Amino acid sequence: MIAEMGADKMPVPADRITVIDALRGFSLIGICLIHAMQHFGAAGTMTSQVIFPWEGTLNEVFEWFIYNLVFGKFFIIFSCLFGLSFFIQMDRASKKGVDFRPRFLWRLTLLLAIGYLHGLIVRVDILLIYALLGFVLVLMYKWPTKLLAGITLFLFLGGASLVPVAYRSLVKPSAVHTEQTVGKPVRTAAPRQALSFAETVKDNAWNGLAGKMKFQLSSGRIYLTLGLFILGLIVGRVRLFERLDEFRRRLNRWALWALVLLISLYIVRSYIPPVVWGEVSVRSWAAATTTNLINLLTAYLWVILVIGGYRSQKVQRAMGSLVSYGRMGLTNYIVQSMAGVFIFAGFGLDWSRLGVFFSVVVCLVYTAAQIVLSHYWLKRFRYGPMEWLWRTGTYMKWQQLVR
Numbered sequence: 001m002i003a004e005m006g007a008d009k010m011p012v013p014a015d016r017i018t019v020i021d022a023l024r025g026f027s028l029i030g031i032c033l034i035h036a037m038q039h040f041g042a043a044g045t046m047t048s049q050v051i052f053p054w055e056g057t058l059n060e061v062f063e064w065f066i067y068n069l070v071f072g073k074f075f076i077i078f079s080c081l082f083g084l085s086f087f088i089q090m091d092r093a094s095k096k097g098v099d100f101r102p103r104f105l106w107r108l109t110l111l112l113a114i115g116y117l118h119g120l121i122v123r124v125d126i127l128l129i130y131a132l133l134g135f136v137l138v139l140m141y142k143w144p145t146k147l148l149a150g151i152t153l154f155l156f157l158g159g160a161s162l163v164p165v166a167y168r169s170l171v172k173p174s175a176v177h178t179e180q181t182v183g184k185p186v187r188t189a190a191p192r193q194a195l196s197f198a199e200t201v202k203d204n205a206w207n208g209l210a211g212k213m214k215f216q217l218s219s220g221r222i223y224l225t226l227g228l229f230i231l232g233l234i235v236g237r238v239r240l241f242e243r244l245d246e247f248r249r250r251l252n253r254w255a256l257w258a259l260v261l262l263i264s265l266y267i268v269r270s271y272i273p274p275v276v277w278g279e280v281s282v283r284s285w286a287a288a289t290t291t292n293l294i295n296l297l298t299a300y301l302w303v304i305l306v307i308g309g310y311r312s313q314k315v316q317r318a319m320g321s322l323v324s325y326g327r328m329g330l331t332n333y334i335v336q337s338m339a340g341v342f343i344f345a346g347f348g349l350d351w352s353r354l355g356v357f358f359s360v361v362v363c364l365v366y367t368a369a370q371i372v373l374s375h376y377w378l379k380r381f382r383y384g385p386m387e388w389l390w391r392t393g394t395y396m397k398w399q400q401l402v403r
Helices: 018-037 055-070 074-095 101-119 127-140 145-156 162-170 197-219 221-237 244-270 282-309 313-318 320-327 329-344 356-380 385-395
Strands: none
Touching: 018 055, 018 074, 018 282, 018 320, 018 329, 018 356, 055 356, 074 101, 074 127, 074 221, 074 282, 101 127, 101 197, 101 329, 101 385, 127 197, 127 221, 145 221, 145 282, 162 282, 197 221, 244 282, 313 320, 320 329, 320 356, 329 356, 329 385
16 A cells, blocks of 8 residues: 655655564554563663652553553564565565675674664663564575464464473473572662763663673563564565555454454463562463463554555654654664664653652653654655664665665
């Protein structure tokens, strides 16, 4: 589906499917909300403080909304679109008789460097993980669709996470390491110390990277992300967004089934006993897999809502700026997270006293500014700043930036 562009809109390549950019922009807003609630992983000198009487209630409302409708859902959309974008680039090159895989491997190497440098400041960076998993995706590019679908299902059902569970069941109980809470340091109340900018960079250079990889593996997030990349590749192969009208009735029918299954999974999860973080057991696998499926189904319903609304010309015009925001996804992801760290970190503005409500408000304010700036930027330039730099590095040739 190609959005019709009026005279007051920025030019869009004729073969660009703008609903994909709208979805990417939509997912970026959700990611910003999640990270804002977590203060972008930045350490400030203060704990949250209530500023006005009703703020506590608003914090609870916003926290409930983000945890139940945003957390773990919008990264799914963003990750799936990465796999779809990979297919689109490979497919366009293939139509020209070019095997884009070697070039894409170099492109991923550049993304790996960008992600590492970004992670020196932003501890919650995901670009480095995307680059690493992208190498795996390139290897899978020629694999049969049925095989890829099977691998995706295996990963979504937590198959990879069952490996350590099986190992734990085979070793003797005495040989199994169990986490002890006794003797661990207890966090004290505010005020607290925060790292300087230089100390933050030094700590993130290794400790932040190691902690990120440990979280990705122990939580199973890295396996789920790979499954989402593959799903995006499959979506590209079936030309879903090029054949939306053909698939629309089927997608809506699946949305109804997704809603029924979603309700069922919430009921099932209520019967799963609580687990301790880091626990490796069948119970922890069941809890994590159920939550992942809930997130996947909720993300699917969000996607259906966006592409359903996008059918309206009024909605398309209203979402024009969001499309620009999504087209500059790499630039805006880096800017939103760098700005977030500066706002909440002790070496920045140190707004770490803000609760969920005000943190989200701050995020929405500068995200709105990014959306407006992206729209005006693309009226004059072909790419966002980071997209242009990444593209220039990919082809080892200066790319035309100004229209």
